[in-house]
Amino acid sequence: MKILPVSFYQRENVFQIARELLGKVVVTKWNKVITSGRIVEVEAYNGVIDKASHAFGGRRTARNEVMYAEGGVAYVYLCYGIHHLFNVVTNAEEEPHAILIRALEPIKGIDEMLRRVGKEKSDHTLTRGPGNLSKALGIFTSHSGNSLQSKKLYIAEDRISFSKMEIIASPRIGVGYAGKDALLPYRFYIIGNPFVSGKPK
DNA sequence: GAGTAGATCCTCT
DNA sequence: GAGGATCTACTCA
Numbered sequence A: 001m002k003i004l005p006v007s008f009y010q011r012e013n014v015f016q017i018a019r020e021l022l023g024k025v026v027v028t029k030w031n032k033v034i035t036s037g038r039i040v041e042v043e044a045y046n047g048v049i050d051k052a053s054h055a056f057g058g059r060r061t062a063r064n065e066v067m068y069a070e071g072g073v074a075y076v077y078l079c080y081g082i083h084h085l086f087n088v089v090t091n092a093e094e095e096p097h098a099i100l101i102r103a104l105e106p107i108k109g110i111d112e113m114l115r116r117v118g119k120e121k122s123d124h125t126l127t128r129g130p131g132n133l134s135k136a137l138g139i140f141t142s143h144s145g146n147s148l149q150s151k152k153l154y155i156a157e158d159r160i161s162f163s164k165m166e167i168i169a170s171p172r173i174g175v176g177y178a179g180k181d182a183l184l185p186y187r188f189y190i191i192g193n194p195f196v197s198g199k200p201k
Numbered sequence B: 001g002a003g004t005a006g007a008t009c010c011t012c013t
Numbered sequence C: 001g002a003g004g005a006t007c008t009a010c011t012c013a
Helices: A014-021 A064-068 A110-117 A130-137 A176-183
Strands: A025-030 A033-045 A074-079 A083-090 A097-108 A153-157 A167-170 A187-190
Touching: A014 A033, A014 A083, A014 A097, A014 A187, A025 A097, A033 A110, A033 A130, A064 A074, A064 A083, A074 A130, A083 A130, A097 A110, A097 A130, A097 A187, A110 A130
Parallel strands: none
Antiparallel strands: A025 A033, A025 A153, A033 A097, A033 A187, A074 A083, A083 A097, A167 A187
């Protein structure tokens, strides 16, 4: 497997990147323990013009400063005081685009993930939903700003790619406060995958 | 199966 | 001082 180069992230079309991230593999390696999973669901956040984005209207705070960095770094923040949400920053410096990783299909280190989450056995809830997958992979807000080129946290290319037929675009989840922008089809997922959040089939 | 309340704390106003 | 890019468990049917 090959680590995705920064040129993958540093492109203008965040939706294109989001689609291409489906099927890629997120890998974390903390203290020599590897956990990884294949991306099956993402959401795109389209910079300053997107009401659902933390960077809407050019808002810039200590928390979202990372979004203004050049593409290829992690943006992690705490939601509802409980959940760590893992995002990937894209595009150039000063263009605060980001892609939220919403669901993974576990590949390596499932035992370790179970231990982190406190479960006995593996099921489809292990890495379903952004809060759960961050916990399973051991990603915390302290990793915000980390480069995705590091050996500890990165996204890699796998042989597998999904065809357009298998990818569904739909409105994003949990962004009702964004008004009209909440209806935009900026969420992409693999059709029929049990790890995709929301209603099972 | 569907709907809802509660957890819980950092961040911005 | 309010609220959030969520999740789980519990209720009611």
